[in-house]
Amino acid sequence: MEPSATPEAIIATMEEPPVSIQDFDRVFQLHRPAIFRFLLASLRDRDAAENLTQDCFLRAYRSRHRFRADATIKTWLMQIAVNLVRDQRRSRRLQFWRRTQALGIDARTLTDRMTNREVSPEAQAVLNEQVRAIWEATENLPEKQRTVFLLRFVDDMDLAAIAEVLGTKQGTVKVHLFRAVHKIRQRVGRMS
Amino acid sequence: MNKHLSSKQISRWIAGQQTSKVERHLEQCAECSMELTRSHSGFVAFAQSVREWAQQQKEELQPAEIRAWTASRNRWRPWVLGLAAGVVALAVGIPAYRSSRDAREKDAQLLEQVQTQLSRSVPASMEPLMRLMGEETEEPR
Numbered sequence: 050m051e052p053s054a055t056p057e058a059i060i061a062t063m064e065e066p067p068v069s070i071q072d073f074d075r076v077f078q079l080h081r082p083a084i085f086r087f088l089l090a091s092l093r094d095r096d097a098a099e100n101l102t103q104d105c106f107l108r109a110y111r112s113r114h115r116f117r118a119d120a121t122i123k124t125w126l127m128q129i130a131v132n133l134v135r136d137q138r139r140s141r142r143l144q145f146w147r148r149t150q151a152l153g154i155d156a157r158t159l160t161d162r163m164t165n166r167e168v169s170p171e172a173q174a175v176l177n178e179q180v181r182a183i184w185e186a187t188e189n190l191p192e193k194q195r196t197v198f199l200l201r202f203v204d205d206m207d208l209a210a211i212a213e214v215l216g217t218k219q220g221t222v223k224v225h226l227f228r229a230v231h232k233i234r235q236r237v238g239r240m241s
Numbered sequence: 242m243n244k245h246l247s248s249k250q251i252s253r254w255i256a257g258q259q260t261s262k263v264e265r266h267l268e269q270c271a272e273c274s275m276e277l278t279r280s281h282s283g284f285v286a287f288a289q290s291v292r293e294w295a296q297q298q299k300e301e302l303q304p305a306e307i308r309a310w311t312a313s314r315n316r317w318r319p320w321v322l323g324l325a326a327g328v329v330a331l332a333v334g335i336p337a338y339r340s341s342r343d344a345r346e347k348d349a350q351l352l353e354q355v356q357t358q359l360s361r362s363v364p365a366s367m368e369p370l371m372r373l374m375g376e377e378t379e380e381p382r
Contacts, residue, residue, distance in 0.1 A: 086295035095298050179283035180290050201257075202288045208257070223258065231252035234280055238248075 070116045077106050080123055083204055084130050090199050091134045093188070101133045120213060127206070127214045131196055138192065179237060186236035187229075194229035197222055246273045255281050 068075050084105055089098035108129050109116075116125055187195055193215070200206045200214065208226070212219040246254075250263055254277060267274045 082296070082299055085299050086292060089295045089298060090291050098298075176283070176286050180287045183283055183287040202284060203291045223256070227253055227256045227258065230256045230284070231249060233284075234248065234252055234255075237280075237283065 068122065070113050070122060073110055073113060076109075076122055076126075080126050081106070083123065084126055087127065087130055087199060087204055088134065090203050091195070092137060097137060101130070101137060105129045105133055121210070124210050124213050127200070127204075127210075128216075131214055134196070135192065182237040183233055186233040189236070190229050190232060194225045194232070197225040198229035198233070201226055245270065246277070251277050251280060255284060 068079055070076060081102060085098055085102045088101045088105075089095065092098050092101070105126060109126055116122070120128075187198060190198065196215065197211055200211045201208075206214070208219050208222050212222045215222065246263060246266060251273070253259075254263055267277065
């Protein structure tokens with residue numbers, strides 16, 4: 050039941066080898082997938098996610114001498130990514146049509162990935178519907194709740210790391226996560 | 242058995258805030274256990290779908306993205322390479338130029354010597370004899 054106890058999460062944690070910030074090409078190779086995934090899930094726009102992934106690593110590269118080893122490289126990169134998403138969303142706030150369009154496309158695209166699983170067509174249909182509903186509900190969450198939810202469920206980060214990324218207390222992250230999950234469940238319940 | 246779990250209790254559980262009290266209830270209540278499993282599987286499927294979707298998007302983008310990243314990081318490199326090429330050209334070119342200038346000077350000296358030899362009426366080794374003969378043939382006044 051506990052999401053952090055999934056085998057993938059444990060393997061992902063074990064697989065991350067120690068990398069020096071000076072070996073920046075390796076840092077890029079190692080952390081690009083997680084940063085891109087978070088940006089894509091947050092923005093729902095592949096081009097924007099790609100551009101911000103580049104921006105994130107460029108900013109990190111330029112300020113790599115300021116990196117302190119008391120945070121992990123992933124946490125530090127994620128801090129930059131979260132700030133980039135916030136800036137991007139602010140600049141997009143009035144572009145309602147664009148966001149709505151992206152939402153419609155991405156919800157279908159997301160469930161298309163699940164069509165080959167070994168479940169009955171009925172169960173598949175229910176699961177697809179749930180995923181679409183969660184996807185749409187996530188978009189309507191307040192920014193902090195959405196960020197916490199995506200970092201926890203999509204990027205498998207633990208509460209302490211999320212607190213570090215957001216510069217807040219672990220208890221606050223816990224509250225945001227509970228509210229996000231509860232709102233999503235309520236919305237999914239209404240939809241189904 | 243107590244009453245069923247509230248929606249908030251299930252949300253807390255999914256959010257990772259498990260308690261032994263809720264756990265005991267889930268062990269005994271099939272209905273709550275099923276509701277929690279159904280709800281939680283939606284979140285798991287969502288997370289898995291986003292990861293797979295992102296992976297697919299990343300694979301499509303990967304070559305272009307890496308090129309763009311390399312290009313953005315290496316924007317200064319053509320200047321450095323140009324500068325390095327200039328330094329190498331100077332390092333190789335200056336000695337070569339000097340060597341060719343020395344050779345030209347030697348050629349010029351040799352040519353001058355040849356010109357001097359050719360401008361003589363007799364070979365250099367015969368010049369003392371010619372001077373002696375000249376003195377003897379002069380008429381005494």
